[in-house]
Amino acid sequence: xxxxxNDNFGRYLVEQLGDPADDARRALSSSHRMKKAGxxxxxxxxxxxxxxxRSTMQFELAAxxxxxxxxxxxxxxLAELERWDGxxxxxxxxxxxxxxxxxxxxxFDVRQVRVCSxxxxxxxxxxxxxxxxxxKTHKVLWKLKTGGK
Amino acid sequence: xxxxxxxxxxxxxxxxxxxxxxxxxxxxALLFDELQDVEAAHAAIPIQCKxxxxxxxxxxxxxxxxxxxxxxxxxxxxxxxxxxxxxxKQGQLHRKFDTSLTNVLNTYAMLTAQTVTWYTEGDAAQIxxxxxxxxxxGKRRASGFGRVSGWQIEAxxxxxxxxxxxxxxxxxxxxxxxxxxxxxxxxxxxRPAYWDPLHRTACFAPT
Numbered sequence: 001x002x003x004x005x006n007d008n009f010g011r012y013l014v015e016q017l018g019d020p021a022d023d024a025r026r027a028l029s030s031s032h033r034m035k036k037a038g039x040x041x042x043x044x045x046x047x048x049x050x051x052x053x054r055s056t057m058q059f060e061l062a063a064x065x066x067x068x069x070x071x072x073x074x075x076x077x078l079a080e081l082e083r084w085d086g087x088x089x090x091x092x093x094x095x096x097x098x099x100x101x102x103x104x105x106x107x108f109d110v111r112q113v114r115v116c117s118x119x120x121x122x123x124x125x126x127x128x129x130x131x132x133x134x135x136k137t138h139k140v141l142w143k144l145k146t147g148g149k
Numbered sequence: 150x151x152x153x154x155x156x157x158x159x160x161x162x163x164x165x166x167x168x169x170x171x172x173x174x175x176x177x178a179l180l181f182d183e184l185q186d187v188e189a190a191h192a193a194i195p196i197q198c199k200x201x202x203x204x205x206x207x208x209x210x211x212x213x214x215x216x217x218x219x220x221x222x223x224x225x226x227x228x229x230x231x232x233x234x235x236x237x238k239q240g241q242l243h244r245k246f247d248t249s250l251t252n253v254l255n256t257y258a259m260l261t262a263q264t265v266t267w268y269t270e271g272d273a274a275q276i277x278x279x280x281x282x283x284x285x286x287g288k289r290r291a292s293g294f295g296r297v298s299g300w301q302i303e304a305x306x307x308x309x310x311x312x313x314x315x316x317x318x319x320x321x322x323x324x325x326x327x328x329x330x331x332x333x334x335x336x337x338x339x340r341p342a343y344w345d346p347l348h349r350t351a352c353f354a355p356t
Contacts, residue, residue: 001336001349021346031232042232088351098233101346108351109333121167133214 005090005104009050009057012065021101029098033062043094047073049080050090059094074140077115081126081141084110093117113138150197151273154266154305155280160296162261163287164217168343169207169355171319172196172267172276172309175286176205177341179279191341195275196309201340202325204270204309206318207355212260219257219289222250257288268307268318277302320354332356 002020010016010027017023031040046058056067056076069076077091088106092099097118105114110126115137124130124138129146155172168174173194180190197204234242265286269276280300287295312318315328320337323330330353338348 002346029230029232102344104346105336105349106351108335111333112335112356114336 001104001106002101004052004088004106005050008052009048009055009066009090012055012063013061024101024104028101035060035062035068038062042098044096046094047076048090048092048094049076050092052087074137074144077137078141078144081110081113082145091115095119150270152268152270152305152308153273153276154268154303154307155276156267156301156303157265157280157286157297158299158301159262159265160298161294162215162217162259163212163265164257164259164289164292164294165287166257169320169337170287171203171207171343172205172269173198173203174341174343175267176276176279179283187342194271194341195279196269196271200325202310202321203319203340206268206307206309207320209266209268209318209355210260210262210264212262215259215261216256217259217289219255219292221253221255223253224250259294267309268305269309273302317353317355320352323351323353326353328353 002024006016006020006023006027010024013027013032014023014030029042031042033039034041043057043059043061048055048057054067056069058069058071058073058076060068071079073093080089080091088108090104090106091114092104093115095118099116099118103116103118103121105116105121107114113124113126115122122135122137124135126138126141130138130142173196176194176196177190180193181187184190184193194203231242236242277300283300284297285295286297289295307313307318309318310321311328317326317328317332320335320339322339323334332353333356334351335354336349337352337354338345339350339352340348342348
């Protein structure tokens with residue numbers, strides 16, 4: 001699982017030292033060179049979608065090997081789920097606090113989508129409408145999917 | 150080895166941080182308290198284990214699900230990573246910190262159920278010896294959550310891995326699962342220590 005994260009995302013951000021958990025932790029919590037101005041900054045906002053071939057993120061770093069997108073997290077997650085090809089994904093939301101390695105999970109099936117963030121992991125079935133006490137991401141994505149109904 | 154059904158009768162709701170609460174994980178924690186050695190504790194789990202996979206189900210219950218929040222008053226530590234601290238315009242660290250206690254809210258899932266059941270194939274006498282003194286399970290035990298009033302062991306036919314309809318009773322790596330493969334695949338830890346992300350792989354698991 002951490003190999004997936006490091007191979008397809010983390011290795012573009014930090015040197016791989018052979019300890020998958022520590023490599024992933026450094027990618028998520030250390031500062032990286034920004035695209036604009038070239039200063040160092042930790043990934044403190046935005047989102048990432050880690051894919052087996054090419055990953056995408058919103059926060060514009062100088063790192064090459066990653067695609068950058070200006071979509072909002074919900075627009076990006078919705079587009080990804082609607083054109084699902086069956087291969088694993090990792091959906092990550094960034095915030096001021098780093099995402100703990102323990103919160104990283106891959107998604108293999110739209111019936112068990114997992115969104116990883118600093119505060120935890122949201123799990124939901126994207127083929128069904130959200131329940132009243134369902135998670136926020138599911139509710140927003142469902143609203144976007146059904147045109148606000 | 151005996152195929153058994155283990156039931157805990159609950160007196161208070163269980164607080165959990167997520168996960169499947171498999172019986173081998175529960176017994177490993179009890180054995181760690183006795184042995185103080187992670188590897189020795191895992192080796193001593195009295196449950197059938199094949200290629201690293203224990204014949205022990207996840208906790209099975211029909212709970213009312215709620216959220217519960219606890220407040221922890223924390224004092225900032227001095228071992229914080231300097232990368233995480235805001236820098237001033239000159240690029241220097243702000244070195245003056247407020248060291249008073251800060252309240253942090255932690256939210257957990259709270260599950261209210263009359264009973265919690267596990268299916269397993271193992272040494273019934275050893276399992277009974279380990280669980281019978283246990284009065285609390287789950288998180289926030291010191292706050293009174295997860296109180297058990299009694300344990301019951303009875304013979305059963307399930308092996309703790311597959312249910313009667315081929316459904317997974319615990320996280321099982323996809324190449325080791327022989328049951329109903331129409332279930333969604335999830336990333337899950339499939340062997341102890343279950344908290345270790347390195348033990349996660351693509352699994353069929355209870356929904």
